[in-house]
Amino acid sequence: MRNVRGIGILLLFGLLFGCKSIPLEKQLERALLKADQVGADHLPADVEPVESPFFEATFTRPTFPQRQDTVRAGERDIQRRIDQLAAAGGGTVVLDSGHYLSGRIELKSNINLHLVEGAVLEFKADMADFLPVVFTRNEGVELYSLGACIYANGAKNIALTGKGKLVGPGKGSVRERTMTHDVIENIVDSNTPVADRVYDGKTADYIFPPALIAPINCQQVWIEGLSLERSAFWNVVPTYCENVVIRGLRIHSVGIQRGDGIDIESSKNVLVEYCTLNTGDDCIAIKAGRGYDGLRVNRPSENIVVRYCLSAQGHGGFTIGSETAGMVRQVYVHDCVFTGTDVGIRFKTRRPRGGGGEKIRFENIRMDVVHSALRWDMLGQALHVGNQASRDYKVEKNALTPRFSQINLKNIYIGTSSDCIKVEGIPESVLEQVTFDRVYGRGKNYLSLKDAKDIQIKNSTFVCDVIAVDSVNVSGLEQENVVLTQKKQL
Template sequence: MKNFTLIYIGILSLLLYSCAIKEESNAEPEFEWLEKVGAKSFPEGTREYSVNQFGAVANKETLSTEAIQKAIDTCAEEGGGIVTFRKGEYLSGALFIKSGVNLRIDEGVTLYGSQDIAQYPEIPTRVAGIEMVWPAALINVIEQKNAAVTGKGDIHAQGKVFWDTYWTTRKDYEAKGLRWIVDYDVKRPRTLLVSKSSDITIEGLTMKQAGFWTVHILYSQHITARGLVIQNNLGGHGPSTDGIDIDSSSYILVENCDIDCNDDNFCLKSGRDADGLRVNIPTEYVLIRNSISRAGGGLITFGSETSGGIRHVLAHDLQAKGTSVGLRFKSAMTRGGTVEDIYLRNIIMDTVGVAIEIGLNWNPAYSYSTLPDGFHEDSIPEHWKTMLRRVEPEVLGIPTFRNIEIYNMQVSKSKQAMNISGAESSPIDNVLIKNSTIISETAGSIDHASNIRLENTSINAEDNHSVEITNSKNVNK
């Protein structure tokens, strides 16, 4: 009888959801900024430069970095165009795309990343919220305009060797009380970095087994990421293999992507703690649509790096299939920043851990930096000092989450409907969940929050309990 009841509830929920979709059919509200997202230009050059003519070898064992880079440089010097590959497998270290160049990796071509960290020269960049020196990505677009990386081919980063090093080091670091710094000490190359650039298009590619984050959009404007397939859970589950990270960037369009990774799938960031507050660049004016997340830490995640603020975001027509968290907002009490004006619409989830998670004290062992006994600040690396720098005054480290709207969300199976947890000094404020249905094992909880509204929304928990509400005001369930 219980199973029949759940099936009936599910069918009824789908019918209600369909009606809600019709009522809220305008998935894209009339925001003026929506017309401005994405790359505004694309490389116009049509002349093709084959990497093979510059000495690249279609042999997975032969390093072709210099030949591929020479093709890119020549293409840029001669006014731009398309850099191409004959069908086959190519091995490369870090490549640097130039303005006016479209690096096209066609179907039948696989670009493999070298497993030798020396093939990724160290550059000044930002990693996981702090500025530091870190290995270049496999493909880099740095301080360029009007460039592209496209095609129906594959980029296989061969990241497992870097995963293994990380896990070995983490075990040692955790025993010493250094969990907070291990991610920064084990330097792993990203797959594709766009930094301090504009009018860049990344389209059509399948990216596999990232050593670290897959696509990192940093300090950039007017970027399009379209039709990307990211498959990082090949040969294991790599740590911090995020899908697409949008970091202190603006006017970004992400659409028609399919991500299977072992951390956050679609993620928005803006800096960590004192260093992030120093930089103070928000992520804003972001449109994410028509995309799928599979395994991973969050269908769409805001944080945990929030120092510069995250605002003016619309995400719609998204699916989560087996993702550990659906809609995820996370920060820490030293991070600061305001996350606001977030609009999430037409979301479907199946078999997720938590449907909605909003918290200000995420993963304390990672989020808070304390130097253990036996170490001295005058003899530690510079990036350790950056991580240990305190936010002063402390009140600047308190993050704020507010003005979040969730429309037309259908969750067919979750362990928990919601976990909303603010702080006495910063309650989660003004969250609207409308025209939605969540079927879950438990309803979850709301703590230190205000103005949480559920309109035409039902939470059907298997344990028959309702959402537990504590230390909150103006909450209707």
């Protein structure tokens, strides 16, 4: 069992009694968990109690009726077996060791789909295997399209478990006809009724690809132990769900564009733990809808704990955004390790996407990253949002103006980075109320702040090539007990 409280006590002891003799770098190096102590290799059998400064929740393993139906390799009626067991009141459908090839699978209430070790469930590659279309949310916009390889809508008490493997669609029409030519808000008109937003390959030349696992409107969702590979889109995406546990997954989507690992979409009471992620995009991301469609739905992602996860490769170790129209709040991330992601902790919004986040805390994080360690990116790229990607382009506050505030980061170890802290807010909605406490950071640049106020950095040490603060439109910056050391030039 992880002794989180013990880690906190050790860090507090160092703070109270050891600061004069033990450098912060050494305190954090000794106290924080390392890469070989987190991730799927260290998944305990039971869920340990969840501690969060924002909410109270108890996550318990689901139970199912004793009925069990075992599917053997070569059999092709997985969905029929699920439907029959659900009609009988529920139970467990077991995939025995071997290879299975399937179209979309839909979970039903009180069903556990269990893949034993050695079971490989591969999904077909043609659009026909994912029709008819189903209600889904793609990049924060509601529509009808292919949905997910493993899908559920309105189900209660469902699980996907075991030590088997899920493999996404290979070469075929699913990938060949995926919409890639524009951003989704330019394709799906927010004024069009959702029922008329149908993308089945006939209404348009393109479709929106299936995620690998994406329950929507579900309660009591448990996903555990599996390996996921070759996703056509995001891997695991609970949307409009409540009471969700995702634990012990091994996700590999390196080289896959938009191959996010775990995306929490407008869901409540969520625990993510002991996952190992190597992804083609963000490893773990929290989202809440996009643009006017996200405002219409207006459902936040809230009451979320992420702990003991290993982000080994990806664009971001942990990301909030960029689709946050319904707001992200009350998120607690602790005791995670990032070992080579492009960015460590990243907050991103866009002027046309709305929302933002508040009441977010990170503690006990170790990282080695390629670019920025702690990054706020509220402008985006011209490729996606045109002139609005420039802070010099004047935009008045409106319904889609995003905001981030009330964010705390404590006990953060940055072994390598380009920028330790880099903030790009927006002039009409500056980043507010961020506290950095006990951060040790090594990098090329210490601190860049644009459009921010009430930023506090305390009890921290930075060793950088450039220790000067680069700031534009900043007020209320406080640096207390901050040690800045310039690297020696060779």
